[in-house]
Amino acid sequence: MPRTARVKTDESIFHIMCKSISEVTLFKDDEDKKRYLLLIKKYKTLHNFKLYGYCLMDNHVHLMIDANGCDISKIMHGINFSYAMYFNRKYKREGHLFKDRFKSKIVYSDRYLRTLSLYVHNNPTDIIEYKDSPEKYAFSSLSIFLGKTTDSFNLVDYVFVMSLFGDNLKGARKNYYNLLFRCNEEKLEQEMEFEDEKTDYNSERNILVRNFKSDDILDFIALKMNMSKINFYTKYSRNFVNAKALAVVLMRSLCNFKSKDISNILGNITQARISRLSTIGIGLIGSEEKYGKIIDDFIKCYA
Template sequence: MPRCQRIKSEDAIYHIMVRSISEISLFEDDKDKDKYLFCIKQYQEIYNFKVYAYCIMPNHAHLIIDSNGADISKIMHSINLKYALSYNYSHNRHGHLFQDRFKSKIVHNENYLITLSAYIHNNPLKVKGYENQPEKYKYSSLKTYLGLEKDSSGLLDETYLMNILDLNVGRTRKNYLKLVSLCNEEKWNKEIEFQDEKTEYRSERRVLIRDFNPEDILEFIAKETQIDKLLFCIRYNKKSNVVKALAAIMMRSLCNIKIKDICNILGNITQSTVSRLCTLGVNLISTNEEYKNLFDKLICQQVSLVP
């Protein structure tokens, strides 16, 4: 039976859930949880999406992601593939790690967003030792919303949700914690999943439009790296690999094109080569100071050109 087409929108906020196949835990220990958060952060730097809430449990994880104009399938495929490869290597195993595709549901209004965040933050109540204190669970964003700890990783964008909740007031934080404690599985199914959600949700968020011209990206990279554009189509050259890797990941993130289009632009290369170049591009941008701000610089440059 064919799978249903995923419902997506350029300006959507999503409730994302990922789960492991039944016989293993998705996260064996805290190191695995740290790795998954690191993967999210790494691709956040590439795709410029926002994370409003998260909770990492032993065999599944919940995220609220504002795609900010990016394709949510690209985002989650990148994160989950990188984590699965790392997990299999660390635990000396092979094969699938995640149960089917990730699940996604579009958040249509602010009431849904608030209750969804409470439901996600409620998850640690199922963990031994946290039955009455979910705010102490390390791998949840609740502690940040309650003002108990700042998000040192830079992963969480709490401002948007905090403005909706008005969590600058201590009493409001306590009320939110009460909501978290009350938002159990049964209430979630009855009050959230089956309520009318047809009203279109529009907010004051500014969404990044992903319609960059590939040629502009190639020109930008050539200028920033001071490497001739001719090298973009040369194979087996170190400098060529660098510029092609940067071009591949920036086109994957900012252009409304498919991988096969990137293959043609970069000299009729294979899709597997594009995937390898994207991995190299992620590593270059996340670890090399020379390339760290390329995305922000290109985006600012394009915005300044808009009349």
């Protein structure tokens, strides 16, 4: 039986759920969960999407993702494929890890987004020790929403969702906490089933249009790195690896280019090399302060 086409737009907010196959636990220990969060961070840097909340349970994952102009399938394929490779290598196994494709449902209204956020953060109450204190569960973004912990992975854009619960953050957090314990999981599921507003969802979000030019990216990086643009086309030179790596990340993020496209632009280097440069670039953005906002800085210059 053929698969039905996934309903998606690049401007949507999605409720994503991923499950492992029935005989395998998706996360066997805390390190596995941390690895999955690190992979979300990696692909968030690469694809510049927004994460509005998450909860990682032992055999499934809930994510609230604002695609922000990117293809949600590209985002989730990168995260889940990379995690499956890590998992199979660690536990010396082969074959599929995730059950079918990830499930996705488009958020069509503020009401639905509010209910979804409460539903996702309510998941840990299924665990006895967190039944009355889901905010203590380490692998949910609830404690970040409530201001009880910092976002150590720098993942969650919680302010946008919290703005739907009150005019100021302190009041919104109080309202959120009260609603969370007033609604059980069954009631929240019923609320989400009432969603029938299949119309355009107009919120205050600004969607990133990914139609930037590769030449502008190369000019921008060359200026920032104090080098000649021609050096991007120099092969086998270690002096320009970082510049190439940053350019690759920006082209993948802001031009929606595939590895083949970037390979042609930079002079027919291999797609494997493009992948390696991408990893280097993401590492630079995540670890060196001077590159931390390079994508935002480019957007400000050329948007």
